[in-house]
Amino acid sequence: MIFRAVCLLAALIGGPVAWAQSQAEALSMLSRAVTASQNLSYAGTFVYQSGANVETSRIAHYVDSDGNSIERLEVLDGSPREVVRINDEVRCYLPKEKIVIEDRRGSRKTFPSLLPESINSLGEFYAIKRGASGRVAGFETHSVLLEPKDGFRFGYVFWIEAQTGLLLKARMVNERGEAIEQFAFAQLEIGLPLSREDVRSRMAAMSEGWAVHSASTTTGQNVDVGWVASAPVPGFRQIAGMRRSLGPDRPDMVHMVFSDGLAAISVFIEPFRKEDGNFIGPMKHGAVNVFKRRVGNFIVTALGEVPPHSLLRMVEGVEQKR
Template sequence: MFIRLLVAIICICSLTFQFAFAISSEPAKEILRSMAVAVRSLSYSGKLVYQRADVLANLAFQHDVRNGEEIARLRRLSGQPMERAQSGNALIEAVPGPNVLRQGYPLPGFINPVPRQIFEAPYQITLGAVERIADRSAQLVLVESMDGHRHTYKFWVDEETSLLLRLQTLNAENQTLEQFEFSELSVGPQIIEIAGGEESMQVKVYPITQTDSILQFSPANWLPAGYQLASALPSRAGSNRVYTLVYTDGLGSFSIFLELTNTRPQPDMQATLGPTVALAKDYALSRG
């Protein structure tokens, strides 16, 4: 019997550097705190461009808060229609035809930074220049990795509303792996119709699991500084049970998928797409 290990590492670079903490700017940290609140609490909409590897898409995003619950809708305006939404404690996705994209497809709009964890992780956080994004004044905040276990980020934050207008993910060579940028932004109450277009869309709903129902275990005996187990959830792939473990430092994250299988061992696998690295390896288990 074999256990198949698949690790999806998002926003973690593969090079190693000497670990060191650096002094961060308190004004820069305060802007990140304000941004983390604004993206979840304000009503706004806009159009943006998203790029990752060879993927380039025009998107429309809406966000509102009703009776204390978030409602958000992200639609792809170019290429095949696709929609991802959040309504209260459910994630919703809609695509044409019978096939549904895998959960976790990395689209902007649902960024959920956790400032406390970010500040405890080995990042240096500093202010950059004020620039013009979407015809608005935006303050650049640089969140720079100080070790080899995470990427560097650039946030452009609206000076008026603290909303995120642009985000870049950079590797150790300062190359852009993923980015999105709003070209238009409107702040105010929104009318959001989930899967409400003319296209015939198949809708699939994923419940958001509450923290108190998450299995708290981890097979990892070592973690990079700042990373914590966020969830460990059982699921199934066909007849096989799969455990999904998610670790985060408040900004970057990686997932481990554990699957017990009786099939023949497969060759090791590694694949990279933008900021995401996927690794797979089979391990033989002793019986008894």
């Protein structure tokens, strides 16, 4: 009887300790992944999958002697597209449309740099623990599981390369553990002696005369845009607020971004037009859920890779400041 009691006490004490150790180890692995994506040079091919949509891209990442992070991404399926990023400055080349889009990366993250720099805050909304080991693109990896603590966000699984810490595979899952979307390297070389030439745009030379569209804001980040989310989704705080120009003959569009550190919800507010009348309510585009609501003479659109009821709650709480 005494032996059983001692074993039970050991289990009660050891359970939380083991869980805390697992979480601390998992957080350390995620932190390594953040550093690796910023500091390593690598080149490879990865596959993005969302439902029936599959897209393959080639990526090269280089860090120069001044510490600048330079990246070139080429989409290999469908219409040709090339994205070149130097730190937070992004240029997207669309040769079919003969358009160059200039923007700042801001809060948007791209594979394999999906994780936020502040990892510890994720533990408030996700149960974080180490998962099983495995192989991705020929590399040994350890996995980290992020299970949501409520129904306002999806879960994630990250596969991290054992030696360098680079993120090699990322999967978003629903409440049943089913994949919603996934990024995974199919071929990868880490630590290559790359040069500036390896990440230089291949389309810049042919883009002379193309239309240049600047998606930059007309005001600074996180400014007072005259709108507020009175009842935001739990865990999602506003990280940006801006006005975006839609052209010389149209009013500016308000854009607010809310994030829990990993998932993000974008809210767009623009004047109501007659053609918007048939598109009120929920919609879905691949892994991205969308919800539109009319507020007076405006259309409020919320979109993000979160459950539909999270977007409904967000748009129902958006209102103009009085």
